[in-house]
Amino acid sequence: MSMxxxxxxxxxxxxxxxxxxIETLGRLPISIHCWQGDDVGGFETGDAELSGGIAATGNYPxxxxxxxxxxxxxxxVLSLVGGKHRLSLHATYAETNGxxxxxxALQPKHFENWVAFAKEEGLGLDFNPTLFSHPKAEGMxxxxxxxxxxxxxxxHCIASREIADYMGRELNNTAVTNxxxxxxxxxxxxxxxxxxxxxxxxxxxxxxxxxxxxxxxxESKVFGIGAESYTVxxxxxxxxxxxxxxxxxxxxxxxxxxxxxxxxxxxxVIDFVPGILLHTSRPxxxxxxxxxxxxEELQRxxxxxxxxxxxxxxxxxxxxxxxxxxxxxxxxxxxxxTQKALLMGLxxxxxxxxxxxxxxxxxxxxxxxxxxxxMPWNAVWDEFLTRNGIVTGxxxxxxxxxxxxxxxxxx
Numbered sequence: 001m002s003m004x005x006x007x008x009x010x011x012x013x014x015x016x017x018x019x020x021x022i023e024t025l026g027r028l029p030i031s032i033h034c035w036q037g038d039d040v041g042g043f044e045t046g047d048a049e050l051s052g053g054i055a056a057t058g059n060y061p062x063x064x065x066x067x068x069x070x071x072x073x074x075x076x077v078l079s080l081v082g083g084k085h086r087l088s089l090h091a092t093y094a095e096t097n098g099x100x101x102x103x104x105a106l107q108p109k110h111f112e113n114w115v116a117f118a119k120e121e122g123l124g125l126d127f128n129p130t131l132f133s134h135p136k137a138e139g140m141x142x143x144x145x146x147x148x149x150x151x152x153x154x155x156h157c158i159a160s161r162e163i164a165d166y167m168g169r170e171l172n173n174t175a176v177t178n179x180x181x182x183x184x185x186x187x188x189x190x191x192x193x194x195x196x197x198x199x200x201x202x203x204x205x206x207x208x209x210x211x212x213x214x215x216x217x218x219e220s221k222v223f224g225i226g227a228e229s230y231t232v233x234x235x236x237x238x239x240x241x242x243x244x245x246x247x248x249x250x251x252x253x254x255x256x257x258x259x260x261x262x263x264x265x266x267x268x269v270i271d272f273v274p275g276i277l278l279h280t281s282r283p284x285x286x287x288x289x290x291x292x293x294x295x296e297e298l299q300r301x302x303x304x305x306x307x308x309x310x311x312x313x314x315x316x317x318x319x320x321x322x323x324x325x326x327x328x329x330x331x332x333x334x335x336x337x338t339q340k341a342l343l344m345g346l347x348x349x350x351x352x353x354x355x356x357x358x359x360x361x362x363x364x365x366x367x368x369x370x371x372x373x374x375m376p377w378n379a380v381w382d383e384f385l386t387r388n389g390i391v392t393g394x395x396x397x398x399x400x401x402x403x404x405x406x407x408x409x410x411x
Contacts, residue, residue, distance in 0.1 A: 007379035014349040014375075021346035022384045030338055031086040031126050031176070031317035034093055036331050037073045038064040039323045042092025042130070045100045058324025062408025067095050069411065071117050076403055077331045078121060080396045082388030083339065086124035088178075088317055089114060091160055092133070103130065104155035108166035115170050124173040126317065127214075129153075129160035131181045142202035143183040143195040143232040150202060153181075157206040161214055168213025176315055178250055178277055179206070180219040184227025195232045203241060217277040217315075218242055219250035222257055224287065242273045252279035252319055253297065254287035263300035270313060279319040280338055289320040292334040298341045306345030307353075316342075328400050328408075343384065344377050 008018045035042075043066070064070035074087065091103055094110035101110065118125050131141045136149050142157070144150040161177050168175040183195065207216055220235040221227075235256070242249040249269055253262045262278075270276060280298060282290040292298060305314050318338065322330045349368070356364040382392040391399070 003376065003379040004383040007376035007383075010376060011347060011380070015352065016347055016349050018347065018380050018383075021343060021380060022387065024346055025339060025343050025384055026083050026388070028311060028316070028342060029084055029086045029124060030335055031088045031124075031315065032074070032077070032331065032335060033088045033318045033320075034070060034074065035090060036318075036321045036334075037070045037327050040090070040133075040321055042090060042133075043067055043095065044092045044103075044133075045096065045098060058322065060323055060325055060327065062404060062411055063323070063327065065411060067093070067113060071113075072407070073328055074117075074331075075121065076328055076400075077335070078123075080332045080390060080399060081335045081339065082385055082390050084122055085335075086126055086173075086317075087114075087118060088126040088128065090128045091130040091156070091163075103134065104152050104159055106156070106159050106163060108163050111163055111167065115167055118167075118171055124171060124175070125164075125167040126176045126178070126315075127160055127164035127167065128178050128180070129157045131156070131179075137182070140183045140195065140198075140232070141181050142179075142206075143181070143199040145194070145198065150198065154202050154205050157202075158209070161206070161209070161211055161216070165211040165214040168211075174213050174215055176215045176217055176248065176277055176317075178217040178219055178317075179203070180221070180250070181233055182224055182227060183233065184224060184231040185229055186226050188229045192230060196237055199232050199237070200241065203245075207245065207247065215248055215275070215315075217248035217250045219252060219255070219277070219279070221252070221255040221287065239269060243269075246274050248275045248277050248315070249273045250277040250279060252281060252287075253301070254279075254281035254283035254289060254319070258283060258285060261297060261300065263297060263304050266301070266304045266310070266314065267308065270310060275313040275315065276310075277315045277317060279317050280334070281318070281320045289322070291320055291322050291325075291330045292318065292337050294337045294340055298337065299344055302338070302341040302345040303348060304345075306342070306348060307350045326400060326404060326408075328403060329397065332396060332400065340377075340381060343381055344372075347375070347377050347380060348372060 011018050064073050094106050095113050096110055131137055131153055136152055141153040164175040164177040218238045220233050220238040221231055223231055251262050251265055280292050282292050284290050318334050385392050
């Protein structure tokens, strides 16, 4: 009897169907962030340095320097993970053929190659306006008191939504456009309210035109470099805005205080907004964007989605970037760990856990939760990989190392 057959039998004793878990995992897309491949650099013509409190640490060889290189790297990543996925792009990944195009003048034609790539690879696409690393983003953006600057970024966000709508239409697969801004202050402000009123007004203008193939999301952050004392787009602000205007609410695991559990927030807001965009990251003492590991909070996050079947309302995306290790490996590790956490959630006997809790049998609840940690979920994981034609165990790293030797080392 194979390891999988043994695992299948063990889980069946708990009332869990491993075949159903494998099938479900295979159709749950993860939105893979393109910016892991080039340290959030993008391909914009100009000399703007990374800003907005964002910093990529490390200088591992082989960073993608052209759209073609980045797409080749992403294709390699897809060959090492199972399932059907999505790709999340920032506006700075436009292809303008060397022409300097202002961000508020970006058009769908600048992303035609990405759409063609998505069609070839069977991917969905998501989008992000880029409101950092630009001369007009040295202070406030959508919350700026300067109407010229504020209108520039409003126009950029409107253009981004049109691009996302085009992507969704071309792929027959609705895109999610996520708006995050770095606006805030290093020291204590005198007037916190005025900037939030400006931001609210800006967002109203950005979202004024309805889209057909695009969903809008707004993303908060507790603080950032250069915005230690005040963040305009706080969690409370965006939660209120999302509830009032019925946009998606983005919950990034790195954008809260280290003592907060994002897993506890999902069911706290899910009934009041159309959906949630979940960004999995790994904050080490702050929003450091470390590669996602299979830690307890990641498992809790995915368990929440699985226990309550929230997949139609929660969109899963990645948001981390590490330039200190092989970037292909960073992608693969993060994607696989997110999938592993999902699988562990899908293999939970949720009904049994609920029944024990409702009956007040907290002893059984705890005992069962702990027993699940040593169940043979990894045998089910290997079966999922095998059925998708993916190597099991650490063998994937050999392929990454070969790709580094053949491709990355020559850049």
